[in-house]
Amino acid sequence: MVTLPTTSVLPAPWHSENGTPPPRRLIAADDTLRAEAAYRSACEGTALLWQGDYPGALRLLHAMRRRAERRRPRSAPGSPAEAFRQHRRERARLARVLGMLLVPLGADHHVRLHRAPDVREACRAAYGPLLDNRIVSLRELLGVIGAHQWRTRGVEVPALGARIHPHYGVFSPVRGEYVDLVARAPLPPAAHDHPTAYDLGTGTGVLAALLARRGLHEVLVTDANPRALACARDNARRLGLADRIETAGTGLYPPGRGRAALVVCNPPWLPGRPSSALDEGVYDPGSRMLRSFLDGLADRLLPGGEGWLVLSDLAEHLGLRSRADLLGAVSGAGLRVTGRLDTVPRHPRATTPDRADPLLHTARAAEVTSLWRLAPA
Template sequence: MSDTHRPAITLSALGLRWHSENGTPAPRRLIAADPTLPTRAAYQLACESTALLWHGDYPGALRLLHAMRRHAERPRSRSRQSTVRTDAPVPGSPAEAFRRHRRERACLARALAMLVVPLGTDHRIPLDGAPDVREACRAAYGPILDNRIVSLRELLGVVGAHQWRARGVEVPALGARVHPHYGVFAPVRGEYVGLVARAPLPPAAREHPTAYDLGTGTGVLAAVLARRGLGPVLVTDVNPRALACAQDNARRLGLADRILPGGSALYPPGTERVALVVCNPPWLPHHTTSTLDQGVYDPGGRMLHGFLDGLARRLLPGGEGWLVLSDLAEHLGLRTRDDLLSAIAAAGLRVHGRLDTRPSHPRATHPDPADPLHAARAAETTSLWRLTPA
């Protein structure tokens, strides 16, 4: 019997259930995997949506996961398998290069997600040499009432996110740390936070300091506004984890009385007009492949257009809307500057001013020529657009 024709097993026979926080669908087939399974066969099975339930020790599972990644990313000429090439030039337009890059990364992520491990109701991994992941899993998963199998790759993400939550992310514009929860986009791009910290406040804010932070994430921009004297700052987010995270950070920063939950709709309910509405939507108008993508990709620009279309009627006289947006989508050919300006005008708005900054993260300051998006990253500018009713 070949390694790719191992007998299938069922979750029900094992008393297990599939669990995925990032939306990965249940596998089509499940087989037992152990150290005798070659990397090439493991990757082929994973590409066919066959889950590999690990029966060795935990370090062995990590070794196989890393070996599968290396196998997938090596040049095609060295393997007959379908691989993800990261060293080959991508012909065509920047948009074509971006879409191909996204397809390849999504394919790799789906395959690597097929290496799975058991997780008990006590949030323990019942494998020799497994670390204690109970605290991290409780924070991400909550109570587990039955035994599960989870993707090892996702589990590593859960553990890493918990470490970030405990350690926090330093935000120079705040002079403090914010603590991202699992599933909430972390503010590692500090330059856009700096824009909100230094933009001149609108005239209406002197007498009416109420503000909205739409799609708040960790609540970092709301915290900057509150530190600047605005409040209450009502925060909204479609992700309930983000609303909880924003409230947690508000408490940590001593701002719980100034940062208040505004609900899961884009704008808080009601018709209250405010002095300032801030929105930092996902920067790339492209579809998502997992729930964790929602901090980066805005399918069809729905959030961007929702913010623009609802802004004018929610601003007080002398109020402003601040749109924090990178032009990376423009350099990738996913949106043009004319598209953005036309959407602003169609919403009955005008550009009152704009502040720009260049990104400081390593992929922009030291772009990798092997990265098919390196030219776009090197040219990127992040802007705060100050918008008022026309």
């Protein structure tokens, strides 16, 4: 094991899609480095640049994960909100420690390790063109590979009768219950004469595609993530709906496009700060997107139009937002609730007990996802 100088630490430029800063300290590592020493170095903030073969890097990463999970602190008694914050802090610590195992990536997107798989197509899809060699986190690279597998296979969406293909960094519609709500909610009266809709924060474009399949002739989609807009365009093309679905920028509401019969928004369900690009589909800092949707809705609806807010009550069970807060934001925006459709989750995290995080499992088991039908008061 050779210690590298702390100045000019990396032998090639650092690359992180999540915006993780480059490590300050680095050691070269191979199979002679014991897993306990590797884990201790990573906890202390020293990164490990792997110089063995690719399977050896995977073995070390798994060994580090086992040690991290064995030493995870038990949840301290307290409020659900504090227990959840502790859970997030521990998840962030785990990501930080495991992100310290680094591998070299060539300018042609191949992993420069013996016995490494061909990941060039996956890396090109996530990273775009690279002008030179890079150093990347093995944990991030595995996420890139997994995301490309999802993109290639697609996710079956029964309500759509088709597959949606998520891109890297775009939240996948694996929880189909919220899509089912949009499939069965009655369209507002205005949609019959003016079949126009907005899908705000479109993600993969799954809800936009469903609205187009339901007869909305023009569906404008927005998302703060440019990757999501590209993903929505790709899925619209795959489904033969490119003539009905139009991307309309990274703002929340489409600029200069007037009113619509239907405005749909499925914002991140939990108030909180995201720690990665993918987390932006889960966490909404200060509920900013939720409140911006509500505050702007009345001025964007045609007479007889509706806004559909698709939202889980998980934040309520975790003590992060109350039902009174939500209803107060609705009335404060000059809106009224005209109806609500509810469904319960079907994903394994809601049905399978989690001994490591019993409180979070309890909240998920009690979760209800709702489609709130809103109109001007």
